[in-house]
Amino acid sequence: CRDLLILTEGFPTYGGLAGYDMEAIAIGLREALDPLYLCYRTRSTAYLADKAVAAGVPIVKPVGGHAVYLDAAALLPDIPRSELPAQALAVALYVEGGVRGVEIGSLMFGDAASMELVRLAMPRRTYTQSHMDYVGEVIDRVAAKARSGEISGYRIVEQPSWLRHFTAKLEPLKPWL
16 A cells, blocks of 8 residues: 555655655646746736736736736726626636636625735646737736626626635626626
8 A cells, every 4th residue: 555655645754745846846846947948927817917908997006927917896897896807808708719717806805805906817837829819819808898898797696605715606786698
């Protein structure tokens, strides 16, 4: 049993990580410290941020290297916090083009939320320039729908006591157009 454990999960002293997982972490750390890689990564993130701004979508500035944060409250001023504007924007991005973002706002933090944001994360070694162009096009289409009032808020139908943003069930307040 111990030999199988070592083969599948690594030595117990590894904290449950297999050798290939540790190697991937080591490669990631080495790459993440490479100045040329960091320049490429921050430029790619800034490129997507520029696309969002060109589409008329307010973002959080300055832009870093790991994500672009879309300001849902500014883009959707007619959707009150109680109707989860950041979640509405995240859903619209997904429905329009399969773009997955995460709501960081009133669904996640409830009344303690200070902003209504959608984070578009930039995983390491995943996206190409073509991907960034596609996401930019989806943002542009969703922004046009936001300006024409086609995006509505959501209400919570069911929620757990803790970490509701992971498993809450939501319902749109108006049918999709």
